[in-house]
Amino acid sequence: AITLAVKYLTDYPLVLQTLTKEQEAILRRRENMDSGLTWKEYKSMTFTFQFINETVRLANIxxxxxxxxxxxxxxxxxxxxxxxxxxxxxxxxxxxxxxxxxxxxxx
Known part of the structure; x- marks a missing residue:
């Protein structure tokens, strides 16, 4: 599934751009940039979850x-x-x- 995810990220640059924006927005909201991922941050990754779910759906692992x-x-x-x-x-x-x-x- 990871190989397929990399393929989709190269085939669909808008997806990569949207994922990057989502992750960068999470980092910008942090008080401490070196802190670990919080549950709230994890739950806010809606596009990331959509990307992962669609990749796993098609990968048929x-x-x-x-x-x-x-x-x-x-x-x-x-x-x-x-x-x-x-x-x-x-x-x-x-x-x-x-x-x-x-x-x-x-x-």
Missing amino acids: APGIFRKALRDVNFKGYTIPAGWGVMVCPPAVHLNPANYENPLDFN
Whole structure:
């Protein structure tokens, strides 16, 4: 995902500029420039979070996640019995045109 993030930063200079402005604004508001990151600063990084989430969505770092049902689970009218293996496929959601207008585009 980090490699893809660097690619997007070079492909989309406006994104890099916006990220830089957001981070510089946080630094300008600090009383002590050498202090560590605060929770309030962390929570104020809205564009940074959007960039990270979009990068991870497209990177598909986990094409499949396997789990075991610990108890019977009812899901949309189906019962998954305890002990059964379950696979979650994030790309099925992250790259689905029903969820994203242009699922393969970085935006």
